[in-house]
Amino acid sequence: MMALQAPIKPSVSDDFDDDDDAPAVFKRSSSTTKKNLIKTEVKKPPSQRNDVLLGSSGLHSSNGQSARSQQGKVHPSPKTSSMRSPDMSPKASSSTARLPPVKSPPTGLKSSKSPDDQSRQSSKQSSVVATKEESNSDSDDDKPLSSRLQDNSGKSRTMPVLSPSLGKVSLKDSPEDSDDEKPLASRLPQKSYAPTSSNNRYASDEKKPLVSKTQQNGFASSKNQAKSSTLLNKRPLEKTTPSDQLLIKKLKISDASTSTKLKPSVKGELESDDDDHIPISQRMKKPAAASASGNKSSSAKGSMKKVIIKKKITKPPTKNFKKVMKKSKYSKSTKVTPTSGDGQKKWTTLVHNGVIFPPPYTPHGVKMLYKGKPVNLTPEQEEVATMYAVMKDTDYMQKDKFKENFWTDWKKILGSNHVIQKLEHCDFTPIYDWYQQEKEKKKQMTKEEKNALKEEKMKLEEKYMWAIVDGVKEKVGNFRVEPPGLFRGRGEHPKMGKLKRRIRPRDITINIGKGVPVPECPIPGERWKEVRHDNTVTWLAFWNDPINPKEFKYVFLAASSSLKGQSDKEKYEKARMLKDYIANIRAAYTKDFTSKDAMKRQIAVATYLIDKLALRAGNEKDDDEADTVGCCTLKVENVKAISPNSLEFNFLGKDSIRYENTVEVELPVYKAIVHFQSGKKPSDPLFDELDTTKLNAHLKELMPGLTAKVFRTYNASVTLDEMLSRDTKDGEVGEKVVVYQRANKEVAIICNHQRSISKSHVAQMTRLQEKIDELQDNMKELKGDLDRARKGKPPLKDADGKRKRNLTPEALEKKIAQIEAKIEKMERDKTTREDLKTVALGTSKINYLDPRITVAWCKRHEVPIEKIFNKSLLAKFAWAMDAEPDFRF
DNA sequence: ACAGGGACTTGCAATGAGAACC
DNA sequence: GGTTCTCATTGCAAGTCCCTGT
Numbered sequence: 053m054m055a056l057q058a059p060i061k062p063s064v065s066d067d068f069d070d071d072d073d074a075p076a077v078f079k080r081s082s083s084t085t086k087k088n089l090i091k092t093e094v095k096k097p098p099s100q101r102n103d104v105l106l107g108s109s110g111l112h113s114s115n116g117q118s119a120r121s122q123q124g125k126v127h128p129s130p131k132t133s134s135m136r137s138p139d140m141s142p143k144a145s146s147s148t149a150r151l152p153p154v155k156s157p158p159t160g161l162k163s164s165k166s167p168d169d170q171s172r173q174s175s176k177q178s179s180v181v182a183t184k185e186e187s188n189s190d191s192d193d194d195k196p197l198s199s200r201l202q203d204n205s206g207k208s209r210t211m212p213v214l215s216p217s218l219g220k221v222s223l224k225d226s227p228e229d230s231d232d233e234k235p236l237a238s239r240l241p242q243k244s245y246a247p248t249s250s251n252n253r254y255a256s257d258e259k260k261p262l263v264s265k266t267q268q269n270g271f272a273s274s275k276n277q278a279k280s281s282t283l284l285n286k287r288p289l290e291k292t293t294p295s296d297q298l299l300i301k302k303l304k305i306s307d308a309s310t311s312t313k314l315k316p317s318v319k320g321e322l323e324s325d326d327d328d329h330i331p332i333s334q335r336m337k338k339p340a341a342a343s344a345s346g347n348k349s350s351s352a353k354g355s356m357k358k359v360i361i362k363k364k365i366t367k368p369p370t371k372n373f374k375k376v377m378k379k380s381k382y383s384k385s386t387k388v389t390p391t392s393g394d395g396q397k398k399w400t401t402l403v404h405n406g407v408i409f410p411p412p413y414t415p416h417g418v419k420m421l422y423k424g425k426p427v428n429l430t431p432e433q434e435e436v437a438t439m440y441a442v443m444k445d446t447d448y449m450q451k452d453k454f455k456e457n458f459w460t461d462w463k464k465i466l467g468s469n470h471v472i473q474k475l476e477h478c479d480f481t482p483i484y485d486w487y488q489q490e491k492e493k494k495k496q497m498t499k500e501e502k503n504a505l506k507e508e509k510m511k512l513e514e515k516y517m518w519a520i521v522d523g524v525k526e527k528v529g530n531f532r533v534e535p536p537g538l539f540r541g542r543g544e545h546p547k548m549g550k551l552k553r554r555i556r557p558r559d560i561t562i563n564i565g566k567g568v569p570v571p572e573c574p575i576p577g578e579r580w581k582e583v584r585h586d587n588t589v590t591w592l593a594f595w596n597d598p599i600n601p602k603e604f605k606y607v608f609l610a611a612s613s614s615l616k617g618q619s620d621k622e623k624y625e626k627a628r629m630l631k632d633y634i635a636n637i638r639a640a641y642t643k644d645f646t647s648k649d650a651m652k653r654q655i656a657v658a659t660y661l662i663d664k665l666a667l668r669a670g671n672e673k674d675d676d677e678a679d680t681v682g683c684c685t686l687k688v689e690n691v692k693a694i695s696p697n698s699l700e701f702n703f704l705g706k707d708s709i710r711y712e713n714t715v716e717v718e719l720p721v722y723k724a725i726v727h728f729q730s731g732k733k734p735s736d737p738l739f740d741e742l743d744t745t746k747l748n749a750h751l752k753e754l755m756p757g758l759t760a761k762v763f764r765t766y767n768a769s770v771t772l773d774e775m776l777s778r779d780t781k782d783g784e785v786g787e788k789v790v791v792y793q794r795a796n797k798e799v800a801i802i803c804n805h806q807r808s809i810s811k812s813h814v815a816q817m818t819r820l821q822e823k824i825d826e827l828q829d830n831m832k833e834l835k836g837d838l839d840r841a842r843k844g845k846p847p848l849k850d851a852d853g854k855r856k857r858n859l860t861p862e863a864l865e866k867k868i869a870q871i872e873a874k875i876e877k878m879e880r881d882k883t884t885r886e887d888l889k890t891v892a893l894g895t896s897k898i899n900y901l902d903p904r905i906t907v908a909w910c911k912r913h914e915v916p917i918e919k920i921f922n923k924s925l926l927a928k929f930a931w932a933m934d935a936e937p938d939f940r941f
Numbered sequence: 942a943c944a945g946g947g948a949c950t951t952g953c954a955a956t957g958a959g960a961a962c963c
Numbered sequence: 964g965g966t967t968c969t970c971a972t973t974g975c976a977a978g979t980c981c982c983t984g985t
Contacts, residue, residue, distance in 0.1 A: 530973085530974075530975085532973095532974090534974080534975070539976090540954095540975085540976080541976070541977090542952095542953075542954095542976065542977075545976090589947090589948065589949095590948080590949080591948075591949085594947095594948090597976095599976095602945080602946075603946095603947090604946090604947070604948080605975080606947095606948070606949075608948095608949075616949095619949085619950090620950095623950085668951095668978070668979080669978085669979060669980085670978095670979095671978075671979065671980080673977095673978095677977080678977085680977085680978090682978080682979090705978095706951080706952070706953095706977060706978055707951095707952060707953060707976075707977065707978085708977095709952085709953080744979075744980075745942095745943085745980085748979090748980070748981095759979075759980065759981095760979080760980090761950085761951090761978090761979060761980080805952075805953090806952095806953085807953070807954085808953080808954080812967090812968080816968085892952080892953075894952090894953095894971095895951070895952055895953080898951085898952090899950070899951055899952080900951090922970080922971060922972095923971080923972095924971070924972070942985105943983105943984100943985085944983100944984095944985090945982100945983090945984095946981105946982085946983080946984095947980100947981085947982080947983095948979105948980090948981080948982100949978100949979085949980090949981100950977100950978075950979070950980100951976100951977080951978065951979085952975100952976085952977075952978085953974105953975100953976085953977100954973100954974085954975095954976100955972100955973080955974075955975105956971100956972080956973070956974085957970100957971085957972075957973085958969100958970090958971080958972090959968100959969085959970085959971090960967100960968080960969075960970090961966100961967080961968070961969085962965100962966080962967070962968080963964100963965090963966075963967090
């Protein structure tokens with residue numbers, strides 16, 4: 053509950069500023085999350101991910117290594133899994149060396165009934181397989197990538213896109229639900245602009261359900277459209293074009309032309325907005341369009357137009373307040389501008405209301421015990437004690453580092469003469485119990501009460517939710533200032549448990565358009581640290597992170613905004629561009645595996661790993677962060693060479709998620725790794741000549757704008773595109789969705805996106821099995837009845853001794869068939885669930901899979917887009933909704 | 942070259958809300 | 964109609980990578 057908030061008093065906070073520095077040394081003992089723990093502790097089976105939590109309870113076992121030593125830490129034995137191959141490039145497989153040989157057959161989810169590991173493993177393999185289909189494998193692998201690649205490229209590529217499709221696109225015939233109005237507006241524009249490829253129709257307001265709109269527009273849903281789409285399934289053959297280059301350039305270029313925007317906003321609009329709302333719809337950046345089409349520049353500019361929409365709002369009664377909108381005056385025009393590059397102008401006018409602060413702390417007065425006796429605490433002291441008390445059943449309480457850091461900070465607030473002298477003698481239970489009660493009370497509130505609260509909160513926050521960027525109303529992402537709390541670092545973070553002090557207005561820098569009113573500081577008597585008018589950045593506000601004052605916390609627009617959409621699109625365009633370069637890049641690094649120049653050799657091998665395994669770049673980290681690594685920071689101990697040519701990886705990556713994988717690599721790579729390791733200690737860097745700056749500088753020579761992370765996007769999207777086109781068969785929508793999920797899962801595995809097993813997983817599986825058993829018994833009985841019925845006998849009595857209805861054999865057969873189908877479906881669910889228990893599909897969907905692949909596939913196969921994208925993804929990917937059915941990554 | 946500031950993307954977990962279930 | 968389950972949304976930590984000043 054809210055109890056935790058603290059008064060704005062500075063006190064707490066200030067003190068801590070300085071001490072961030074925690075001790076440099078820390079041990080990495082247990083892992084933080086369960087996962088981690090587990091991972092470490094348990095050894096898992098083969099699959100890479102292994103890890104996850106199995107049983108663990110949360111204890112941590114610490115291995116106790118010091119940070120530095122950490123390097124030396126030992127990991128559990130790795131398991132080998134097969135790997136997946138990275139590249140799944142379209143054709144893939146074969147050639148790619150990347151892929152490891154797979155042994156097992158691919159198969160889908162079904163197959164995987166096996167136990168987890170297995171399944172997981174299989175899955176990976178499957179991927180591989182897939183790719184390999186043709187397979188062959190190994191041999192090829194070895195071959196020069198280039199060669200393979202070439203193929204790839206040749207085949208699949210499509211470069212197209214550029215042209216916008218005009219007609220097709222969006223249409224939305226369907227009336228919108230509620231707001232027709234809006235939609236129209238939005239739609240119209242699109243069409244009109246058509247040429248641009250993407251126009252975003254963006255929903256204008258987030259408030260409104262984008263979904264609906266999109267849906268409507270959407271393709272799949274409507275038959276008609278669908279049809280049309282189906283027609284074309286062709287994929288463009290075009291090849292790469294210079295356009296790419298342009299694209300790149302554009303990236304850099306600033307868009308000078310900013311377009312016009314419509315009415316710049318006026319001041320106050322936001323506030324007032326009550327009346328208006330609605331946003332804009334479409335905006336898209338034309339740039340995109342442009343990009344797509346090769347020359348973007350010119351066209352882009354020209355095309356802008358603005359649309360204005362007016363709408364009225366219907367304010368829904370309370371329930372939907374969220375959706376309420378008003379008519380908006382801001383419309384969006386399509387403006388050109390790309391914005392990508394840095395230094396470039398990102399906006400012309402920017403109006404917003406700043407940020408909202410958490411409420412001050414309200415003391416609850418519940419006394420904790422010290423050596424069994426109640427203690428009086430000041431509100432400041434109580435606030436921090438409560439933060440700690442509330443974390444009683446988290447894994448953090450098992451960590452000495454957490455407790456130590458907390459104690460250090462809390463002690464400062466208590467003062468040296470306080471009765472409380474040792475954390476061990478503290479008993480926070482009374483506060484914990486009070487907290488649980490509050491939680492319970494909250495849960496018990498009636499719907500009306502809950503709604504009233506919600507509405508109240510909404511009222512308070514509404515004005516902060518929106519910004520007007522170049523005349524268009526856009527949702528703000530995180531307008532709430534982070535409340536004070538105990539820092540929850542992931543993994544063995546040396547600063548876990550430290551007090552994250554309250555942020556005050558004087559910590560915050562506001563960025564807003566010139567000439568518009570500066571947001572009023574919500575806390576009387578205080579003021580902002582600074583007000584800037586920097587239109588080369590997209591943040592609306594920032595403050596220094598209290599835990600690490602060198603870092604910042606920014607307030608940005610929401611993912612659904614056009615600014616974000618634009619850069620998202622650029623990201624994918626860059627990854628698509630890589631398609632045209634990948635063959636040469638692979639050829640080049642393959643050649644350098646044996647270079648005499650050590651740095652070159654390291655760059656080659658690192659690039660290979662990044663390409664093949666989708667590893668992250670691996671920037672250097674400070675000692676006051678969790679000890680995790682990426683490609684460039686791999687340590688000798690993280691890779692084990694297994695003769696004749698396999699590498700076993702085992703390290704903690706981003707978020708301290710363990711990466712475990714054993715892969716067969718090309719012999720020169722194997723030899724190079726062995727060489728890099730020779731004469732080094734386990735904790736020494738594997739790539740001693742390398743860092744991400746050098747690596748990226750090199751990549752940029754191969755393709756403009758290329759950096760290590762582009763490979764992840766590329767491999768993820770290529771894999772999806774390929775699997776979808778290869779595996780989608782005619783059939784029911786549900787089956788197609790399964791194909792999609794399978795591809796999505798493959799990508800998640802490639803990217804090592806994990807999630808912890810839910811607490812109820814086992815119970816759920818058990819329940820499912822029980823149901824299946826029950827159905828099976830049921831079926832057995834029916835079969836008996838069927839036999840009897842065929843012989844003209846009446847059915848036996850049921851378990852309760854009651855008489856059953858006398859059914860005809862036909863009826864019984866039908867019933868049996870139904871149950872069989874049901875059982876089958878449940879078995880499938882069970883497998884899928886088991887299979888996905890540690891795989892997180894969401895991250896790749898949000899960050900790595902080009903939404904146009906999905907949109908095009910949905911159009912081609914008449915799958916409603918809402919089956920794949922939820923409401924927020926639809927909003928985020930509004931820029932991709934008019935992808936042509938034949939779009940290929 | 943390089944360290945470090947700075948801006949933005951990516952990622953898992955916690956929350957919350959709605960759907961399914963009993 | 965309340966409870967449990969699911970899935971979407973939010974929160975914020977943790978990466979990547981660019982850029983600048985020295």
